[in-house]
Amino acid sequence: MSKALHDVFGFSGFRGVQDLVVDRVIHGQSTLAIMPTGAGKSLTYQLPAVLLQGTCVVVSPLIALMHDQLRSARANGIRAATLTSADTDRGATMDAFRAGELDLLYIAPERASQPHFRELLLSARVGLFAIDEAHCVSEWGHDFRPDYRLLRPLLDAFPQVPRLALTATADNHTRSDILAQLGIPDEGLIVAGFDRPNIRYAIRPRESVGRQLKAVVEENPGPGIIYAPTRARVEQLAESLARDTGRRVLPYHAGLPPEVRARNQAAFVASEDMVMVATVAFGMGIDKPDVRFVAHAGIPKSIEGYYQETGRAGRDGDPSVAIMFWGADDFARARQRLSEIEPHRQQSERQRLDSLAGLVETAECRRAVLLRHFGETPAQTCGNCDNCLQPVGVVDVTDVARKLLSAVYRTGQSYGLGHLEKVLTGVSDDRVLQRGHDRLSVFGILTEDEKPLLKALARALQARGSLTATEHGGLALGGDARAILKGEAAVAIVVPPKQDRKRRSRGGDAGANPVGDPLFEALRELRRELAKEAGVPPYVIFHDSTLREMAGSRPSSLAELGLVGGVGTRKLEAYGDAFVEVIRRHA
Template identity: 70%
Template sequence: MTDPLDILHTTFGFSDFRGVQRQVVDRVLGGQNTLAVMPTGAGKSLCYQVPSLALDGTCVVVSPLIALMHDQLRAAEAVGIRAATLTSVDENREETIQRFRAGQLDLLYVAPERASGESFRNLLGQTRLSLFAIDEAHCVSEWGHDFRPDYRLLRPLLDRFGDVPRLALTATADAHTRADILEQLGIPQEGLIVAGFDRPNIRYTIAPRENTTRQILDLLAEQPGPGIVYAQTRAGVEKLAEKLAETGRPVLPYHAGLDPAVRRRNQAAFVASEEMVVVATVAFGMGIDKPDVRFVAHAGLPKSIEAYYQETGRAGRDGDPAVAHLFWGADDFARARQRIGEVEPGRQAGERARLTALGALVETAGCRRRILLRHFGEDAPETCGNCDNCLSPPAAIDASVTAQKFLSAVFRTGMMFGVGYIESVLLGQSSERSLMNGHEQLSVFGIVDGEEAALLKPVARALLLRDALRTNAHGGLEFGPEAKALLKGQAELKLVLPPKRERRAKRGRAVGGGVNPIGNPLFEALRAKRREIAMEAGLPPYVIFHDSVLRDMAMLRPGTLNALGQLSGVGARKLEAYGDTFLQVIREAA
C-alpha cells in the first residue's frame, strides 16, 4: 500500500493533511467503517480520493446529483486520478463498464438510484472494490434537510460487500441526523468523526427585508466575484435576475421551470465564470463544486438552520474570505407556519422547532455564528469577530409597551386589517377608511408619536415572527398563541435595532477585504493565462489552479519547475501539464 502522505504530496501538491483528514484516511485504510462530518471546504473528497490511490481496486462514490459527479470527475482527472461517472447522460457507459471490469478505474461515481439496483450489484461482483464512499450522507436520513429515499436502499448493497469499508461524508448533520446515518448505513458509533461546523472565513449578515432588489444590488457592488442569490419562487428568480443584469454584471437564472438544456448551459457558464451571479431557487447549488463563490445571498427565509448552513456553505470553499447575507421578512415566518399546518401531524413538532431556531438566529442581538454552532451541538465562544452583530453590535431595547399598543389596535379594529392600516390608526392618520369604520373614535387612535413611531414596523415584524400575530386568508392580522402573554405583561418583547448601514458604491472592494492582489500586473497576467488554458480545455479556471496558487506564484515568483512544484496545490500532474506555461508568464513579468 502506497504511503498516503506521498500520495497527498505527489498527486495533490499538499505537504500535510488538514484537520481530521488523516484520522479519517487512517480508519479507511484500516478497513473500518466511518462517518465523517466535516464543514464544506475542509477537504472531504480527499478522504476517499487518497485511499482510492493507496488501495487496490475501485472506490465507488455514491453522489446525489449528476452535475456534482461531473464536477468531481473533472477535478479528479485534472490531478491524474483514473475516474469515471456512470450516469444516464453519459454516452461512454459501455467504455466505463469495460474499464471498471478491467480494474482500470480508481474512482467510479454513481447516483443512489443506480447504486441500489440489482444489476449494478451484479456488476460490482465482477471486479475488486477498495471502498464505498457515500457523499452528502445526510440524504439518507428523514431527519436531514434534504432526504432522498434512494439513499435508504443502499444498505443491502453495502452489506453484500461487507468486507469493503464504507465511508459516509456530510457537512450538515445535527446529532439526531448523525445517529440516523450511523444506523441506516451500518456504521458503529465509534466510527463517527466530527470535525466541527465552523466556517471562519464566511461573514454572516442578517437583516430585515426592506427593498430586496436594492439591498442585493448594494451587495453586488461590494462583491466582484462569483455569487449565488437564492429567491423563493421561480417568478422571483426571473424578476430578480432581470433587475441585477441591468448593472452590466453577467447574471443568469436557474430554476426547475427552465428547459433542462438551458439549466445545464446556465450552470456550466456559472461554474466557468470568475464574476457571474446566478439567481436561483434552492435546487441550485448542491451539485456545484465551485470553490471560488465569494458570496451567497438569501432573498427570503431558508427552510431551516441546516438548509441555511449548507446553502451559505457554498461560499468560500477555497478558504478565502466570503460573505453570506440573509434578508428576511415577517411574512416568511407566516408562510412557513402555514406550510407546517399542511404537513402530516407527526412531523409538525419537528418543523415548528426548526422554525423557532431560525427565528432565534435572525432575531438575536448576539453572535450569529454562536447560534449556528450551538444548533449543531458545538460549543462556541461568545463572539466570533466575523458576523454583523459582532462587528457592529446592535442596540436591544424593551418594546413591550409598543407591542401592547399594536396588539390592542389589532383587537379593537376587529382583527380584519393589515400592518399598514394598523400603523396608520396608531399614528392617528385620518383617512376615508378610518372615518367610515369609526376607528378615529377608538382609544388607540393616535396613541403613538415621536420616536416611538419608528418602532412600529420592527415591532409588527417581531410580533409576526414570534407568532403573537398571524395573517388570515384575507391579509388581515389576528392573534397568535403568543399574544395573550404580551398583552397581560407576562412576556417581554425585546427589539434588536441594527446600526445604520453605510451604502458602498465602489465595486471591487469586497466586504471583509478580498485577499487577491487585484491590480497586481503579474497576478492579473497569471489569471488571464489560466482563463485561456481553461477555455481551450473546456474546464473551469479553478480546476487548473485555485486563486491561492496564483497568489503564491505572484508573490514568490518561482523560477524553476522544482520551485513551482513546492507551492501548495501544485501536484505532479499539474506541474507537468501547466508548469512551463506559467513559468513563462512569470519570466515575462520580471
C-alpha cells in the same frame, strides 16, 4: 500516505480532521464525517481511492456534482468515471470497472439501489463505499431523498467494504439517523468544527430588495449566487440586475428547459465574475471554490439550509460574503406551510423555523448563534459578522407589543399592519371611522417614542410566530401572543445601526486578487487559456490561492513550482513549464 497526498493533490499536509477520517478509512473502519463545506471532504475518499485495492464507489445525489468532481479528480491524475443516465459510454465504463482500471466510480442513489448494479459490483473489486451529501438519507435532514434510504441492503451485501458517509450539515438527531440508516457504528462519528471564518455573515430587513442586491453585486466583483424564493422572482431579479449592474447575470430554476439550465450552469462554473440568480434547486451540484458571495432575497427553509447554501461561498478559503434580506411575510408563508407537511414532522419543522427566526432577530454574534445550533461552544464574538462589526442595540418593547396585539384582537384579527398602525396612532381615516375603530380603547394609544418601533416590532412578532398572517393578508394572534398580552412573556427587538454605505456587504480588505500585481493577473490569464483548451473551468487548473503563492514565491524551476500548495505531480507535468515561463518573464 503523506507522499500520495503531495504527489496527487500537491498538499504538504492535511487540514482539520482529514487525517483522522482517511486513517479510519485506510484501516477499513466505517465512518460518518461531519465537515464544513470547503474543508476538503472529497479528499477523504479520493486519497483512499488511490491507496486502497479496488474501486471506491461514490454515491452522489446530482449528475452535475458528479461531473464537476470527475473533472477535478482526473485533473489530479485519478482514474475516475461516472455511471449515469447522461453518460453515453456506460459500457466502456463498466468494462474498465470490471478490469480494475478505475480508482473512483460515481453513481446516483437511484441507480445504486437497483439489483443490476449490485450484480455489477459482484463482478469487480470494491475498496470503499463513499456516500456524499449523507444528510439526504435522514427524514430529519433538510434535504431528504428517499432513494438514499434504499442504500443499506447494497452496503450490507458487501460487509467487508468500509463505508464513509460525508455531509456538511447535520444536527444531533440527523447524525443519529444517518448512523442507523447506513449501518455505521456510533464510534465512527467524526465531527469537525462547523466554523467558516472566511465568510462574513450579515442579515438585514428587506426594504427595496432590488436596490439592496444591486449594491451587493456592485461591491463584490467575483462570482456570486443569489437565492430567490420563486421562479418568477429569479427571472425578474436576473433581468434587472443584469441591466442595472452591467454584470453577466443568469437565471436558474426547475422551470427552465434542461438545455438552458445546463448552459447557464456551465457558464457559471467556468466564469470568474458571473452572478447566478436561482432557486435552492441550484448549488448542491456545484463544486465551484471561488464563489465570492451568496445572497438570499428571502429566508431559507432552516438554519441547516442557510448554513449549506451560504457555505457555497469561499470554498477556496478566501474572504467571502453571505448576506440575507428577510421580511415578515417570509415567516408568515413558512408558518402557513407547516400545516401542509406530515403531522409527525410538524414539531421538528416548527423548531427549525423558530431557530431561524432567532438567528435573523438576534443582537448577538451571528456566527455564535449558528455554531451553537450545531452543538458547538463558540466565543461570544467573531469579529466577522454584521453584529460584531457594528454592534446593535436591543430595546424592550413588551408594552408596545401588548398594545399591538390588543389592537389585532380588538379589530377582529383580520386587518393588516397599515390599518392597525392608523388605529394605534390615532389616524381617523374613512376606513377607521366606518368600522368604529376610533372608538376602541387602543385608538391612539401609542406614544411618539413608540411609533417608530411599530414596523420592526410587527416584523419580529411575525418571525417568532406571535402574529400570523390570515388568508386575506390580515394579522391574527398566534404562538405566545396570549402570554405576551397577560404579561407572562417579554418582547425585545433589535435596533440596527445606521448603515455605513462604504462597507454594506463588502467581504473585507483582503480580496481574492492582489491589487497592482501584474504577475498574478498574467498567471490568471494563462490559466484561462489552459482551461479553455482543456474544456474545464479555470479553478480545475489551479485555485486563486495557488496562483497567489506562485506570484509571491516566484518559483524559477519545476522543482520549486512543485513545492507550491496545490501543484501535484500530474499538474506539474501538464502545466508546469507554461507557468514557470510566465513567472520568468515577470522576474
